[in-house]
Amino acid sequence: MNAVIVAVFIMLVLSLLRVNVVLALIIGAIAGGLTGGLSLSKTIETFTAGLGNSAEVAVSYALLGGFAVAISKTGLPDAIVSFVLKLVGADGENKKKKYSKALILFIILLMSCFSQNLIPIHIAFIPILIPPLLKVLNELQIDRRLVASVTTFGLITPYMWLPTGFGDIFHEILQTNMAEAGLKISKADIPNAMFIPSMGMVAGLLIAVFFTYRKPREYNQSLQIALTNEKNHTFSKLGIIFALLAVISALIVQLLLDSMIFGALAGIVVIYLSGAIKLRESDALLTEGMKMMAFIGFVMLTASGFANVINETGHVQLLVEKSVRLIDGNQGLGAFLMLLVGLLVTMGIGSSFSTIPIIATIFVPLCSELGFSPMATIAIIGAAGALGDAGSPSSDxxxxxxxxxxxxxxxNHIWDTCVPTFLHYNIPLIIFGWIAAMVL
Incomplete structure (x- = not known):
């Protein structure tokens, strides 16, 4: 049995059974290592060695959580909530609520897309923007699975297609690894090659918005009212100004130093200087924010160890070799199986950026052997790398x-985020990625 399939299967089944994702990843990694011929001690050693690969990411998310709580003290989230509540209105007009629902979803979609390309802060905006809006989402009876689908779309599709921000990094990784595997391409060709796969993501979003999750859904509001009404949406213009300055400072430092850690630190320092946070309460507040994002950091660390074990077994290569025997020169079947391998790898390690180096060295010669054009090869590898980013329990x-x-x-992380995004994005991405491979 292939170690990749065993590890990913066990991790996903345990996650669906509501076992903590960190534990599911550890158990999956051990099962994969043992299946791949590694001893238990070697598996543990390899897993532990891989943890350091995501240490910077874990610290970044912890500081971003602290930054989010600091921003909340300036009143910026309260200003957003106050603005949205005015749009919703208290009269319960169905027409007004309908427009408000569309506007809120559009704002979340816009922020998600901007976080990848225009203002590359990635998921840092989520703990700042979303929690204060929960009361509004409940007021409008918006299905949170729809919000998760909209947000995930904005976190993935822009980097797949647009060559700026995180998209520039993704395209750079794609170009570099394809060149190392023997196929030199121009970065300018990547957006054209990734257009059709990106349309698969658009199709999934439209299905989620207009069909799957368009019906209203009610939630238990008792805890959430306490969360959003604690300060009765009080804010000052000076606080808003400092909040915007903090966000701009964080962005500038992040871009200049290429570090989310120091970007978040710069934003926190600006808020300190504003007086929104008192020194005597800063430790407790920042610790609270770090706790909020700590789970993501732990999952990313564990996923890095999981990926290290999978790489050590060498079974990704074996999986592709078995696929080649099944393909027997059939282009259509070859494209489908390569996309499927990409899905399996990314679902396990949770990072499309880390999947590209793993699969490119194998897929480039395989695509050449099957007669795929350079543009089709870009589409296959790019789509295979992005597959699984939506739906993976360990993906940011x-x-x-x-x-x-x-x-x-x-x-719920698995049933309300992972399952909906897996169904709405991975299935269309396989279909549209396959079409791109056939027509380019």
Missing amino acids: STLGPTSGLNADGNH
């Missing part, structure tokens, strides 16, 4: 939305 594209939507305990 699913962990981020859950961190905001579950602030009141009404949103």
Whole structure:
């Protein structure tokens, strides 16, 4: 049995049974290592060695959580909530609520997309924006699975297609690894090659918005009212100004130093200087914020160890070799199986950026052997890398939305974020990725 399939299967089954994702990843990694011929001690050693690969990411998310709580003290989230509540109105007009629902979803979609390309802060905006909006979402009876789907779309599709921000990083990784595997391409060709797969994501979003989750859904509001009404949405213009300055400072430092850690630190320092946080209460507040994002950090660390074990077994290569025997020169079947391998790998390690180096060295010669054009090869590898980012329990594209939507305990990570995003994005992405491979 292939170690990749065993490890990912066990991890996913345990996650669906509501076993903690961190434990599911550890158990899956051990099962995969043993299946791949590693001893238990070697598996544990390899897993532990891989933890350091995501240490920077874990610290970044912890500080971003602290930054989010600091921002909340400036009154910016309260100003957003106050603005949205005015749009919703208290009269319960169905027409007004309908427009308000569309506006809120559009704002969340816009922020999600901007966080990847225009203002590359990734998921840092989620704990700032989403928790204060939970009361409004409940007021409008918006299905949070829809919000998760909208947010995940914005966290993935822009980097797949647009060559700026995180998209520039993704395209750079794709170009570099394909060149190392023997196929030199121009970065300018990547957006064109990834257009059709990106349309698969758009199709999934439209299905979620207009069909699957369009019906109203009610949530338990008792905990959430306490969360959002604690300060009765009080804020000052000076606080808002400092909040915006903090966000701008964090962005500038992040871009200049290429570090989310120091970007978040810069934003926190600006808020300190504003006086929104008193020194005597800062430790407790920042610790609270770090706790909010700590789960994501732990999952990312564990996923890095999981990926290290999978790489050590060498079974990704074996999986592809078995696929080649099944393909027997059939282009259509070859494209489908390569996309499927990409899905399995990314679902396990939770990172499309880390999947590309794993699969590119294998897929480039395989695509050449099957007669795929360079553009089709880009589409296959790019789509295979992105597959699984939606739906993976260990992906920040699913962990981020859950961190905001579950602030009141009404949103389950697996069943309300991972399953909906897996169904609405991975299935269309396989279909449209396959079409791109056939027509390019």
